[in-house]
Amino acid sequence: MKLKNALLGMAVMALAIPAAQAEEFTIGLSNGWVGSEWRTQMIEEAQAAAEKWKEKGVDVKVVVQSANVDVPGQIAHVRNFINQGVNAIIINPNSPTAFDPVFSQAKEDGILVISTDAEVSSQDALYVGIDQTNWAALSAKWLAETLKGKGQVVAINGVAGHPANEMRIAGYTSVFNQYPDIKVVNEVNANWDQAQGQQAMQNLLATYPDIDGVWVQDGMAAGAWRSLMDAGKAGQVAATGEIRKDFIDLWVKNDFNSGASVNPPGVMASALNVAVFMLQGRELKEPAAAGQYKNALYLPIPFINGDNVATVAKELEGKPGFYSYTSSLSIDEAEAYFK
């Protein structure tokens, strides 16, 4: 009897949801890894972006699941959101492919799914974020041009087999291939860990004492630069950098020869603004069809180099050292993508 009542209650609730006010949306945010401040900032910026919709008369309620989980654990995140009856899910996914079945379930329930920061293969979702291949290509191009198209380069990468890592490798490889006099003498993995990045750089300097350039991914670049400074090479070598405030300060102070593509933590906030417009029934001017899975909407990638690093440093003044330089689509900027 009780069960029957509970079931009836649920049925009533299910019926009641679409009847609620049109301008009230619940958006679930899922983050499957909490190992860096970047992810925390990503969620905080998305929450702040949701707040901003109040001024436009739209009530965007955000529910968050953020914890270190394995892939099934993050699939459970999505299932929890489905059970709760959210309108949209924005996810920073732990796997590019593993969510296909659960996203198709979400879609059956009329839930909009957007992935950010890492692309997903599901055709029931779309990706709003930066193009990781282009992210790497931009900084590789900077490095090649800084070296005037000639010299020995080493690369320090993240986790082998991680999709973003593989896209980034493809990105810089395609650029360096256009410069016949740039020789990539070694490529190593340092698992997006500063200490391992520092260690890798030390080893590389010991093996190749006369390298001219270092292409290193963010999350390890600060460590690599520390090794360069310890070896007294900071003035001679050009290397890619980070977007964290503590590194930017170091950069300005020591006048590094550095350049950094920005993977802004604001991508989730951008995705949220896009999601709200889609929930309002607006249509994209150009359907999201970019990328290897033909479901991506790529956002612009800011770039920091010697020309603008002082301005960036000023912008970041007063922020904590772990704060990342960020950018996101404002509500108006997001609206520009829609008809």
Next chain:
Amino acid sequence: MTEAHALKTRMATLFRRFPFLPALGMLLLLFVLNGIAEPNSMTVRALKGVASTYLALVFLSVGQTFVVYTGDIDLSVGAILSLVNVSIVVIMSQLGGEPYVVLLALLVGILIGALCGLVNGFVVSGLRMQAIVATFATSILLSGIALWVLPVAGLPAPSLFWKVYGGRSYGIPNVFFFAVVLIAILAVLAKTSMVTKLLAVGNGQLSAYQSGLSVTRIRIYGYVICGVFAALAAFCITGDTASGDPLVGGAMTLSSVAAVVLGGTALSGGIGSAFGSAIGAIIIGLISSLVFYAGIPSEWQNLAQGATILVVLMLGVLASRRINQ
């Protein structure tokens, strides 16, 4: 007084026979709490979701149990899972998704699991290396092979595969049948002499040896069984994710150890139940759902989840200690 004493003795016998009873209590409690926090989590559909998400961890934890029985540990289960996952997906996509190819892939998957277990068992028991270090090393080796088989996540599994896993027969979700089959297998296994031998080795290798058991061989068997279950877990992951990912299992290894302990199996070996580990795996899943449904702010979710697992562990230990006194 004597009546109370008699009751206690009876309870003690009951708990010794079924070490998973405290875990079962916790499981029911968590279901109720989840239901209160989010009534929708009690629908058949939501329960199917729980089952299909955590069946892989259930199998992995069950496999881990057979190694822990002997007092060993297997830190490579996640890597075995990843390797089997990418291997079967690659086989199925190379040879097409026909039913007989799927069966062949499953067979190869089980063989790979068993082989990995054999390697682990040989290194730990044959070469007498410390289980925790040796299996950590093999886990790195196996992850390397998985990356070689499929360098980056992304190959889709044939639809036949995940449609069976996510589908229904006679209106009942297929995952429930798989769970029932698992319970049946466990019930049969628990009666076999193999489990008794594993537990005997865990109780004391020397005494087991002196009573005529081939300790080395039995420990290897434990690892082989574990490898086979890791392969079964990989089938579940492949069913639920419909794809190959060489890094998918990495984070699941420690969860499987936690599930084993939650289920009432002693890491020192000699006592425990595989059924308890299965319950432990579901408990871990329900805890993370509860943390969300209870509305814990995101920055506290990891902490709340860890603290809850600790509390559940302590309650289990306290309960069995009181009974055993």
